[in-house]
Amino acid sequence: AQSVAQPEDQVNVAEGNPLTVKCTYSVSGNPYLFWYVQYPNRGLQFLLKYITGDNLVKGSYGFEAEFNKSQTSFHLKKPSALVSDSALYFCAVRGYVTGNTPLVFGKGTRLSVIA
């Protein structure tokens, strides 16, 4: 079975500081990994994905994530946080690629960037 763990319910960071939102996963075979962001009363916006290739993936709004196979992790990072980055972040995984396979989401991590 596929699963995603986001160990932190809440992450607080000062504006301008680097941020990290943690994610670990469990899946059979090669993982397809994703990060999404959700603003209040809105759907999810796609940030980035890892399919294959370089372990460091760059995405939207200056975010990046590093795939670590040995640690089964896919932590989201940004070098310098903005107040506007405050939102709910979801990590998701798919264990194999077929059209029907849904994403499995973590519980979400609320990021609060303080000015």
Next chain:
Amino acid sequence: GAVVSQHPSWVICKSGTSVKIECRSLDFQATTMFWYRQFPKQSLMLMATSNEGSKATYEQGVEKDKFLINHASLTLSTLTVTSAHPEDSSFYICSARGGRAEAFFGQGTRLTVV
């Protein structure tokens, strides 16, 4: 990225009535669409998966007769909440996937049943 439009954004209905939520992929063909339900401060709970022209596959515990899903075309899926009750009040989100690995999400629909 690809655009998925969900309508309405919010709806209030009386108990016992039915509500239809539409999900459209605007610039790509969505071979598969997913419907999720999100409770306050919780993650997304997958309700069902639908493929164009086929019956939806419902997750365990989701009543298929209550949550009717239709995916009649490659750009449109609908979720109808039949005989709605206050406990059906929630945030419903659709997601669509075409040829890419990632799925794209609608804006969500806030349903309140009074």
